[in-house]
Amino acid sequence: MATLLKGKPVVDHMAIDLRNRIEALKSRGVEPTLALVRMGERPDDLSYERTAKKRAASLGLSTKPYVLDDLAPQAAVQATLQSINYDKTVHGCLMFRPLPSFLDEKALCNMLSPEKDIDGISLASLASVFTDSSDGFPPCTAQACVEILDFYRIPLVGKHVVVIGRSLVVGKPVSMMLLRRNASVTICHSRTENLPELCRTADIVICAVGRAHAFGKEYFRAGQTVLDVGINFDSRGTLCGDVNFDEVEPVVDAITPVPGGIGTVTTSVTMAHVVDAAEKMAGR
Amino acid sequence: MATLLKGKPVVDHMAIDLRNRIEALKSRGVEPTLALVRMGERPDDLSYERTAKKRAASLGLSTKPYVLDDLAPQAAVQATLQSINYDKTVHGCLMFRPLPSFLDEKALCNMLSPEKDIDGISLASLASVFTDSSDGFPPCTAQACVEILDFYRIPLVGKHVVVIGRSLVVGKPVSMMLLRRNASVTICHSRTENLPELCRTADIVICAVGRAHAFGKEYFRAGQTVLDVGINFDSRGTLCGDVNFDEVEPVVDAITPVPGGIGTVTTSVTMAHVVDAAEKMAGR
Numbered sequence: 001m002a003t004l005l006k007g008k009p010v011v012d013h014m015a016i017d018l019r020n021r022i023e024a025l026k027s028r029g030v031e032p033t034l035a036l037v038r039m040g041e042r043p044d045d046l047s048y049e050r051t052a053k054k055r056a057a058s059l060g061l062s063t064k065p066y067v068l069d070d071l072a073p074q075a076a077v078q079a080t081l082q083s084i085n086y087d088k089t090v091h092g093c094l095m096f097r098p099l100p101s102f103l104d105e106k107a108l109c110n111m112l113s114p115e116k117d118i119d120g121i122s123l124a125s126l127a128s129v130f131t132d133s134s135d136g137f138p139p140c141t142a143q144a145c146v147e148i149l150d151f152y153r154i155p156l157v158g159k160h161v162v163v164i165g166r167s168l169v170v171g172k173p174v175s176m177m178l179l180r181r182n183a184s185v186t187i188c189h190s191r192t193e194n195l196p197e198l199c200r201t202a203d204i205v206i207c208a209v210g211r212a213h214a215f216g217k218e219y220f221r222a223g224q225t226v227l228d229v230g231i232n233f234d235s236r237g238t239l240c241g242d243v244n245f246d247e248v249e250p251v252v253d254a255i256t257p258v259p260g261g262i263g264t265v266t267t268s269v270t271m272a273h274v275v276d277a278a279e280k281m282a283g284r
Numbered sequence: 285m286a287t288l289l290k291g292k293p294v295v296d297h298m299a300i301d302l303r304n305r306i307e308a309l310k311s312r313g314v315e316p317t318l319a320l321v322r323m324g325e326r327p328d329d330l331s332y333e334r335t336a337k338k339r340a341a342s343l344g345l346s347t348k349p350y351v352l353d354d355l356a357p358q359a360a361v362q363a364t365l366q367s368i369n370y371d372k373t374v375h376g377c378l379m380f381r382p383l384p385s386f387l388d389e390k391a392l393c394n395m396l397s398p399e400k401d402i403d404g405i406s407l408a409s410l411a412s413v414f415t416d417s418s419d420g421f422p423p424c425t426a427q428a429c430v431e432i433l434d435f436y437r438i439p440l441v442g443k444h445v446v447v448i449g450r451s452l453v454v455g456k457p458v459s460m461m462l463l464r465r466n467a468s469v470t471i472c473h474s475r476t477e478n479l480p481e482l483c484r485t486a487d488i489v490i491c492a493v494g495r496a497h498a499f500g501k502e503y504f505r506a507g508q509t510v511l512d513v514g515i516n517f518d519s520r521g522t523l524c525g526d527v528n529f530d531e532v533e534p535v536v537d538a539i540t541p542v543p544g545g546i547g548t549v550t551t552s553v554t555m556a557h558v559v560d561a562a563e564k565m566a567g568r
Binding site for chain 2: 124126127128129157158166168175176182184185187188189191192193194198201
């Protein structure tokens, strides 16, 4: 039986600190506010938006929705982001992605001012993750992995972490963040040879490929900590992670569940970044 | 007996292509030119500058020296870089570092316009390495590693590379570049546990810590390719790498010598970047 690294206790722990800081901001006349930019009505985006609004409300944090038509042109999204950049009542911006394919998503991500880019989507934010500067915010999911490891006091210094997946949303940024914590980090992907063997050499394995049940027990051994970043649906339409949980949980030392693991913490990280941004803007 | 991965054949191979391209630029009235920015008279910088000038001259590429006093203030270096940014006769800029400690080196690096930042020192260049964009130039030493691997046709796809050292000049950028080539990459450092064991699991080991003879035969096994990025002096004042060459060479399959390995190729990469920059500026 592995220890379940549930997100809820992490979220509760973060909430205590965040509520205090939000109170302090309000007493100084600052209403910390998160802009939510959505195009169209994709069910994924709507569900994520509902979760974000609920979490924000529970902490006393305001949200400001910006809803564009799913056929809105580049200039419309551009104008929206620009208005957010200039709006002193908005402290952070979460833009639901992927954007429709007819838009230049990269150019739009780079328009967001780094101080409000609380999900680390702009080049400036990613550069700060790569160069260990504290100027920008890292992507929330990557930071959620670090928050879970920290909360459950999983040792990192000198330890070997295998990260499967090399996206700019999770794989690469979480690798840089764990390197900064003095872990040794291996980045793997679909072309990696002997992946099961490589995974078994790790102290910590982070699965972030987005494929239901992609990793069975042959990838793991006793003593390991497993973070499952995947949010997928299996053939029966049930929410599941990248790891075959039923097979792997009896083998390893500790594992995050899906749902109720990393995803749960990600939303709290988003809120924490908005509070950080508001504090910076107000002068701590 | 390991195959010696000498830099000279790589340099000769690159020179053929570069001479042709420089000729083509000149026939269009473009004189590809590298600015060399030096503060004071540090022997390291002077030696590097001599090598760069010689290599440039041998290819038909012009250099333009900018020499500042070793006590020049931030504003002086700033003005120099700004003048280089605006100067249409200069295509690339190499600034010898480290700068004196009383200067804000990071701010100065970021002033250089990305199109002329042929050694990948600005945040914009590093961001492009991290995000796999082709907008900027990667650091020359990191690219020299890739050039050597390519020239000697060392397989990369799916292979496991262990990189020792996490600097922004070599370790991190070369990791991103090899990841892009579909290698699996482990980044290690001074805090890594069981480093010798970890190194022995790799197909390719890149040593970039800058400590004379730091890696003996216990770090290696038969079948491996070793790139030694270190440029150090041993206790007798002899130039040497990070690897204990005499001990390791009989064990592994292939290894770069020091001197005559990576360092030799780095200067050619610098020149190649200037030619790239000049071509981009002229419109290919």
